[in-house]
Amino acid sequence: MPLVRKKLFVNRPVVQDFLKKVGGEAAVGVTTLCEKKGRCVTDEELAKKMKLKVTEIRTVLNRLHYRGIACYKKTKNKKSGWYNYTWEIKKKRVLELILEQQQEMIEKLEVKKSFGEQYSFFNCKNDCEITPFEIAAEYQFRCPTCGETMTSFDYRKRLEDINRRIGELKEEVGALRKLA
Ligand SMILES: [Zn+2]
Numbered sequence: 742m743p744l745v746r747k748k749l750f751v752n753r754p755v756v757q758d759f760l761k762k763v764g765g766e767a768a769v770g771v772t773t774l775c776e777k778k779g780r781c782v783t784d785e786e787l788a789k790k791m792k793l794k795v796t797e798i799r800t801v802l803n804r805l806h807y808r809g810i811a812c813y814k815k816t817k818n819k820k821s822g823w824y825n826y827t828w829e830i831k832k833k834r835v836l837e838l839i840l841e842q843q844q845e846m847i848e849k850l851e852v853k854k855s856f857g858e859q860y861s862f863f864n865c866k867n868d869c870e871i872t873p874f875e876i877a878a879e880y881q882f883r884c885p886t887c888g889e890t891m892t893s894f895d896y897r898k899r900l901e902d903i904n905r906r907i908g909e910l911k912e913e914v915g916a917l918r919k920l921a
Pocket residue numbers: 865866867868869870884885886887888889
């Protein structure tokens with residue numbers, strides 16, 4: 742019978758990008774291992790599996806802990822008297838944070854979009870900066886950066902890009918909501 746591979750949420754590019762940003766390169770590996778195990782894992786176990794130093798794993802876990810993504814349980818080893826730390830990754834928290842971030846990005850793009858729909862813009866041939874009409878007029882349509890003449894800038898292409906990006910983000914948000 743063929744093995745049915747469960748689709749790991751950590752395989753989604755948006756999740757990987759987010760984890761790397763928050764916890765560094767090794768954060769994806771740490772999360773993957775925790776998700777595959779489906780239980781709490783010790784930092785030593787993670788270090789062994791990932792062939793990294795325990796201190797490196799702890800740095801990643803501490804970063805993730807700071808954002809509420811990783812949490813630990815402390816238990817005393819009766820034999821050695823040392824403490825063991827077992828870690829767990831809160832998938833729900835990861836999704837929550839990504840959704841927050843995506844929502845913020847959508848809002849920023851919506852602002853850009855309405856800005857682009859309301860104003861007319863100018864730019865120079867060197868493409869220094871897209872400038873609203875009033876500001877370009879103040880500079881007498883001379884680019885403040887390079888001194889070239891600024892001419893009317895067609896914002897439609899830019900709006901198309903913005904709309905497409907908003908669409909992509911909304912789709913991603915929808916897909917992530919289903920996982921949460
Ligand atoms: Zn210029």
